[in-house]
Amino acid sequence: MTTASGHTSAILASRVKGTAVYNSAGDKIGHVEDVVLDKQSDHIMFAALGFGGVLGMGEKYYPVPWSVLDYSPDKGGYVVPMSKQTLEKAPAYSMDDLTKNDGSFGDIREKSYTYYNVKRDW
Amino acid sequence: MTTASGHTSAILASRVKGTAVYNSAGDKIGHVEDVVLDKQSDHIMFAALGFGGVLGMGEKYYPVPWSVLDYSPDKGGYVVPMSKQTLEKAPAYSMDDLTKNDGSFGDIREKSYTYYNVKRDW
Numbered sequence: 001m002t003t004a005s006g007h008t009s010a011i012l013a014s015r016v017k018g019t020a021v022y023n024s025a026g027d028k029i030g031h032v033e034d035v036v037l038d039k040q041s042d043h044i045m046f047a048a049l050g051f052g053g054v055l056g057m058g059e060k061y062y063p064v065p066w067s068v069l070d071y072s073p074d075k076g077g078y079v080v081p082m083s084k085q086t087l088e089k090a091p092a093y094s095m096d097d098l099t100k101n102d103g104s105f106g107d108i109r110e111k112s113y114t115y116y117n118v119k120r121d122w
Numbered sequence: 123m124t125t126a127s128g129h130t131s132a133i134l135a136s137r138v139k140g141t142a143v144y145n146s147a148g149d150k151i152g153h154v155e156d157v158v159l160d161k162q163s164d165h166i167m168f169a170a171l172g173f174g175g176v177l178g179m180g181e182k183y184y185p186v187p188w189s190v191l192d193y194s195p196d197k198g199g200y201v202v203p204m205s206k207q208t209l210e211k212a213p214a215y216s217m218d219d220l221t222k223n224d225g226s227f228g229d230i231r232e233k234s235y236t237y238y239n240v241k242r243d244w
Binding site: 009010011012013014016017034035036037038039040041042043044045048065066067071095098099105 | 193
């Protein structure tokens with residue numbers, strides 16, 4: 001994905017955090033718990049989605065490639081264009097695992113981008 | 123910049139916000155007010171630094187390419203390897219301007235990356 005000089009997609013990280021997340025059926029499934037940034041590549045690694053109450057996964061968070069989230073002005077939240085079933089089976093980790101940076105991180109990233117079928121050129 | 127599979131540079135956006143920022147002389151010059159994300163390119167556009175009290179710029183924020191910030195565990199903050207004078211002359215905008223997405227954004231990004239001499243391949 002490339003940006004035009006006059007693109008229209010800047011957003012403050014602090015505004016993303018806490019934003020509601022919906023599935024393809026339009027059901028609210030959770031929220032953006034935080035955004036994981038990659039200092040080394042300058043890329044947004046992924047959004048960490050919390051489905052807690054909804055999917056009953058407790059403290060597990062779902063790393064979803066940033067590009068998968070579509071903002072819906074109507075809903076005032078992000079839509080992940082997948083079924084509840086697909087999301088329930090998605091890779092999920094504790095927040096510590098998502099950010100512990102012990103070298104296992106590359107694996108988590110790989111699993112996430114593979115599961116959501118997102119091409120990664122970095 | 124590319125990432126190795128097992129890199130060690132993941133950081134939560136919420137942990138970046140509010141972190142202290144130092145100049146090359148080791149003086150604390152401000153803090154990270156927020157991180158501006160680029161939805162379209164999946165890149166971290168830049169950190170918006172607030173130098174408020176220090177440089178007396180009031181509500182102006184300094185868009186600094188993410189890669190310019192070096193985290194210093196000793197200081198517990200980010201170092202921008204530039205003099206106070208260089209930073210005082212840097213491009214600065216209101217937070218509204220930094221995120222208003224009216225097409226002028228490409229210009230702000232260009233000015234920032236040019237001023238800090240950061241190559242941008244996106």
